[in-house]
Amino acid sequence: MAVAANRWASVRRQDATTAFERLFAAEYARVVAIAQRVLADAHEAEDAAQEVFYAFHRQHNADAPFAAAWLHAAAAHTALNIVRGKRRRARRETAEALAGARLQESDEAALDPQRALERAERCREVREALGRLQERQAAVLALRYSGLSYADVSSALGIPADQVGTVLRRAELALRKEMTVEPHR
């Protein structure tokens, strides 16, 4: 009976590994895209996605029906936390330095350094504006503009489906106001 139980446990572990890999394959790119929407930095976006999946793996079953919704919401919130500096400030400064270094290496910078610099600064202002929004508004923007449907946004954030549009419109207005009122904060 012990041998059978061990074999059964081994099969279950293999099933769990396969399920997690299926989930990863299905959702990783989307998670990165959501984080990228907030961070506008591919390296940071992948770092955030790694953290999200690592956290999910530690906490939940890959077959959970809420897996995709959890990952989507986690991607938005993890990225927003990075923007808001809830992580160590040095990490953000390092990321900014890296972004600056990458900017200098980009083709755009080589062709038009002034324009590249202005674009980078604008991008930074948008991220900071996102970070100043209410959490739910910022998350709705991150998810919706990453291509999630209203239904997916509802599932991820727990917002009733018939209210997602309203929250989204308010979020868009709030972001626009943040950028208009405090463009160079």
Added chain:
Amino acid sequence: MADDAAAAGQLLAVPAVNPDLAVALLRLRYRIDTGPETRPAVWYERVIDMVKLQRRQLIRPLGGVAAAAAVAGALVFTPAGALAGKALTIFEPQQIAVVPINPGDLRSLPDLADYGTMTMGPTPTAQHVADLNAASAAAGIPVLQAGSLPAGLPGAASYEVLPGSSASFTFSAAKAKAAAAAKSQTLPAMPANIDGSTLHLSTNPAVVTVYGAGSSLLGLNGGSAGQAKEVAGAGQTSAGAAGELRHPGGAGTSSASGQPAGPVLIIGQMKAPVVTSTGVTVTDLETYLLSQPGISPQLVSAIKSIGDPTSTMPIPVPVNMAAAHPIQVHGVSGLSLADSTGIGGGIIWEQNGVIYGVAGTFTEQQLLAAANSLH
């Protein structure tokens, strides 16, 4: 509005990222296999995953009290709707009993949604109340207070009330058959007296008293409308147990590792939940559900050994995450649960129709002393 949308679209435009999935998975696997241990999910948090009732958070496991109700409903009963005048009370626990569960048991449990249709009541929102009297008034039960606390805790407590909730579940043989066919499975036929029957689960308001760093651990204060800041899922509404990784965007993160910042004592109190049925008996349900695939013979045996299913609330305890043993508390038989991480444990008991739980980052002896001091 269209201008705002257009502006937002422009502002949020970013270069596309095309990650290399193979490389990313290797990177993640390396971290999983070699990284430092973070705080694993406490047993009741993992168990809550099992009972996802189409909402990420329904009842926050506070000292195991609310988790016990949710899990009991999932293991033995499924929540369903009661029809006034026709509902029979089939479950009203008077005592609790532990059901040891192997990790594989949790993963292989069948999806309740395959067997019928769930209907949820409004998601309860935890409310902070000023004091013990307000908590008693809100919960409708005399709320007990600890007479003695473990050393190191502040004397002041915070009080949260989680309103009661309800859910209904109606069995459907046709749905079960279709779900089985989709998975190429053959299931035991659903008895005629179960097909179409409806169960209704009602949970009563729960009062949570928190001493120490627990208020940030739980993240019960504030939160989005209609949602308690509780765990079990991601998002702002997910409650704050440990760290940002655990509950991205959730409030009350205490440390990157997820450990509570300082000692925590949590006391939960709730009138026992009630399950009513339009006709099917507990015994019939237990017999049918335990015959489903995915439930190991060991788990079946463990559930059947708990005694009278109409009056005994099963407390599932994953054996790799916690250890449980009977303990005398307040003159009745309860359960002492010790988390396998060594962080702490909890004591759960039922008395006079109320389920109590005392949990925290203390030894069993300290928790028992606090539990016995409730008055």
